[in-house]
Amino acid sequence: VLQNDLVQLYVNQGGWDNAEAYLTSSYVPAMQLTLLDADGQTVAITGGGHGQGMMMGGDESTLPLTAAGEPIGTLLVRTGRMGMMGTAQAQRFLSSIDQAIGIALLITILAALILSTLLANWLTRPVQQMTTAAQALAAGGTPAPITAVTQDELGQLAQTFNHMSHELQKADQQRQQLLADTAHELRTPLAIMQSHLEAMLDGVFEMNHENIAAVHEETLMLNRLVDDLRTLSLADAGQLTLNHSEVDLRQIAAQTVVAFQPLAESRQVQLAVTATSQIPIITADGGRIQQVLNNLVANALRHVSAANGRIQIELTATPQTVEVTVTDNGPGLSAEMQAQVFERFWRADASRNREQGGSGLGLAICRAIIALHDGHIWVNSIEGQGATFGFSLPTA
CATH class of the missing domain: 1.10.287.130 (Signal transduction histidine kinase, dimerisation/phosphotransfer (DHp) domain)
Structure with missing residues (x-):
């Protein structure tokens, strides 16, 4: 483009009178332009000479200039770095650029270090807390809860x-x-x-x-x-063995009534059993199920009043389970008591249980045995209106 512009300038003005001004206006840093006329004499030079400094090293290109097929001059283009005689303005410009780049690089490095340190601390804080807590736990202490600041894997781990x-x-x-x-x-x-x-x-x-x-x-x-x-x-410990066999829960309930009937009659307590529907034969450890029902009836006998006490054993069946309930008209249990009744050594009235017998382990044993049968045990009660203890066992 510059080559064509110079030819057009020569044609329009009939010579190279304004060539130096044109080249100066077209000056490109790190490039030296030298214009020679047809006789090889220097007409104009930019990027070096005339107080602008000389180019040191670099590549040089020679571009012939012709008009109407006749040579009118030559344009020498040299690219490279300015020597120590370069313009003060260019040196100041390059120096300011270098300084700005250096400052920006330093700020970037410092910011990266600060951010990486903060990020590392933020990411590793839960791990450090867990390490401290684990060490305290291993030493037998009670570590404070770890604060989960995120919902990611570290938060879930915390x-x-x-x-x-x-x-x-x-x-x-x-x-x-x-x-x-x-x-x-x-x-x-x-x-x-x-x-x-x-x-x-x-x-x-x-x-x-x-x-x-x-x-x-x-x-x-x-x-x-x-x-x-x-x-x-x-x-x-998972070592309580069960001897599974076909079990008739109606027979087990009848045996329980026979076993406890003398004690119930001596206390003038009514003890009865009913089966409200066809009860299927199930596969279970008959001895352990008998133990559970005996514990529930013994527990009811300890808490009903003499002379007017009533204990009802009831068997019902659903498509998937068989349910056995023991209902009494004793003092009942509060909601707080019901939440603890299957715990070991728990007693509704510790002051009188020694006289009534029982170790406070019977209901806990019931829960363990029913759990081994993949069953469910529960209690429903309203304080002052009796209680119903029940358990269910799968039919298949």
Whole structure:
């Protein structure tokens, strides 16, 4: 384009009078333009010479200029870097560019370092908190809950850790409570046995049938407690074996009534069983199911009033399950009591249970046995209006 413009300038003006002004206006940094006339004499030069400095190194191109087929001059184009004699303006411009680039680069690096540090701290904070909490948990401490600031994988991990920590603390509390309750339950019969034996040794009590029978009764209670604890420990460990066979729940209910009828009659308590629909034969451990029903009836007998107590065993069937309920007209249970009734060693009235018998483990054993049968156990009660304990077992 510059070559054509110079030819047109020569034709319009009939010579190179204004060529230098034109080249100066067309000056490009890092490029030296030299215009020679037809005789090879320098007409104009830009980007070097005339106080503008000389180009150092670079490439040089020679462009012939012709008009009407006749040579009118030559344009020399040299590209490269300016020498130390370059214009002060160009040097200042390049220096300012270099300075701006350097400052921008420094700011970018500092910003990247700050942002990366903040981002790394933000991302690793939950991990650091979990590490500290895990170390505290391993040392037996109680770590504070981890704050989940995000809903991503780290947030879910923090929530899972909090849940695990809570469950471990809950399990530890239950373990401590179980040990305390077990020690208490073992201490009572042992203390009675010790006091009776010491009294007989000291001659305070006669060593007769009545006093020996009292000690024997405490040994039986102690043996039942140990058996109950063993049953629960086996269930917790998944080692409580079930002997499955075909079971007729109507027969089991009838056997329970026969077993408890003398005690019920002695207390003038009505005990009956009804089956409201056709009850199918199921596959289960008949002995364990008998144990569950016996525990429920024994529990009802302990809480109904003498002379006007009523206990009703009822069997019903659904397409998928068989349900067995034991309903009494005792004092009933509050909502808070119902939430705890299947816990180990829980008693509605701890002050009188020792007299009434029972270790506080019967309902917990019922829950464990029914769970092993893939069944469900529950209680429904209105305080002051009796209670209904029930369980369901799958028919297939």
